[in-house]
Amino acid sequence: MSPLQQQVQAKIKRFELLSGSGLWVLALFTALSIGASRNFDFLPPLSAGIRNLLGVGPPVNYINWALVVYGFSALILVLAQMANNKKPRGALAHFGYLGAFYLFYHFSDGLQENFWAIFVVGLTILGLQSYHVWNYYHEKIHEQKEILEELNKLAG
Amino acid sequence: MFDNLIARAIVPVTIAVTGFVIFGCILLYSFIKDDMTAEAVRHVDGLAETVVRATHYAMMEDDRDSLSNILANVNRLAEVERIRIYDQLSQPKFSDLEGVTTPGSFAVRVDEWSKGIVSGSGQDRIETLHQVDHEYGFIAVNMPILNEPKCSTAACHFHAEDEPILGFLSLGFSSAHLEKTLALLKTRMIAFSLMVLFLTVVGVAALLRINLFLPILRLTHEMEQAVNGAAETDLPKANRKLGKLGRDFRLLVKQRDESLLSKDATRAARGSDDRPEQADSRRTSAGHEPPATTGSGEN
Numbered sequence: 001m002s003p004l005q006q007q008v009q010a011k012i013k014r015f016e017l018l019s020g021s022g023l024w025v026l027a028l029f030t031a032l033s034i035g036a037s038r039n040f041d042f043l044p045p046l047s048a049g050i051r052n053l054l055g056v057g058p059p060v061n062y063i064n065w066a067l068v069v070y071g072f073s074a075l076i077l078v079l080a081q082m083a084n085n086k087k088p089r090g091a092l093a094h095f096g097y098l099g100a101f102y103l104f105y106h107f108s109d110g111l112q113e114n115f116w117a118i119f120v121v122g123l124t125i126l127g128l129q130s131y132h133v134w135n136y137y138h139e140k141i142h143e144q145k146e147i148l149e150e151l152n153k154l155a156g
Numbered sequence: 157m158f159d160n161l162i163a164r165a166i167v168p169v170t171i172a173v174t175g176f177v178i179f180g181c182i183l184l185y186s187f188i189k190d191d192m193t194a195e196a197v198r199h200v201d202g203l204a205e206t207v208v209r210a211t212h213y214a215m216m217e218d219d220r221d222s223l224s225n226i227l228a229n230v231n232r233l234a235e236v237e238r239i240r241i242y243d244q245l246s247q248p249k250f251s252d253l254e255g256v257t258t259p260g261s262f263a264v265r266v267d268e269w270s271k272g273i274v275s276g277s278g279q280d281r282i283e284t285l286h287q288v289d290h291e292y293g294f295i296a297v298n299m300p301i302l303n304e305p306k307c308s309t310a311a312c313h314f315h316a317e318d319e320p321i322l323g324f325l326s327l328g329f330s331s332a333h334l335e336k337t338l339a340l341l342k343t344r345m346i347a348f349s350l351m352v353l354f355l356t357v358v359g360v361a362a363l364l365r366i367n368l369f370l371p372i373l374r375l376t377h378e379m380e381q382a383v384n385g386a387a388e389t390d391l392p393k394a395n396r397k398l399g400k401l402g403r404d405f406r407l408l409v410k411q412r413d414e415s416l417l418s419k420d421a422t423r424a425a426r427g428s429d430d431r432p433e434q435a436d437s438r439r440t441s442a443g444h445e446p447p448a449t450t451g452s453g454e455n
Binding site for chain 2: 061064067068071072075078079082113114116117120121123124125127128131132135
């Protein structure tokens, strides 16, 4: 096998790994959501000093509006990425933002009431993102496989 | 390929619309629930304020019978399940149906909550506090009865002048109507969301099918026919929905037809050129003269 063929095969393997990355983030978010549904009771409580340092949580209403703005913008961003067939980026950032929303609700004592809202919006954003990741890298794999076939023909 | 195209077009739309509609409905329900609860709490506050003002004169005159009657009358309201006045030592002085609670009643919970505040020593004792419990269906309010300058000269005068609070009014109000309205709202929102989802997904799918998938399917069918040798004129009537793609495809087929025709004509012309030479050679060998004109060779 020529070095070029090996290179193409390595690329295919890399793309196969990357095509599942969206699902990994989705699984991480599901795990985080299970923790949030239990109000993070498995974590040790914060000491009074740290709580004082953090201060009072923002009003739940403000967090709700922030979540609406974030959810809408994130969906538009992911759909725009899909429409332009751009390289998928930002799945981990979305995971971070959603985790931050869970924490803000937790510290403002509004997590139980608003858990489903974050969970649904997170599932939607990360579901779309992982679909885009899967689609994008499968196209790349298809391209590389075609190149590999041509190389095989030339070699054979 | 075609199924894949449908999936690629519909799946993202379905995920985005479904997710955002459900998310929007959950948040909208949460906002409406908060607003309606705040309105119900204001209503209960108003009732508690009315009770305090109605009992004010009876308290000043130390008229305990009137006070008991007022509380008993308020308690007859269908939504009021617990009404109590506590003294500073967190003992209930005036209470409805003392010690009697119906099974499944939230009165015990209201009492527990009120006693917690009344017997405490926090700053929140001087504020009107609320407890909203959607699970057990009640709104409780704990309102302090504050000391007034007139109290020191009143008939019931046994409070020290520097005592800020003379007692507490505790009211347990059923939120059954509120819960019923919220449940109705939830059902209607679920039905509305399902309708929006159905219409959006089916609408998008139908529009895509009419404007994109069917024209592509038709073009694919035309291509198959063209590959099998159909001429441009034999293809079905042109579909304008695919625009330049459809026009260019038909132009290609037309160019192919023309090139095939010209190729045939060239072959035929060559064939007709060859035939007289062959005939000449045959005639020469047979001793005949060549003819003056030749046929077209295309018949």
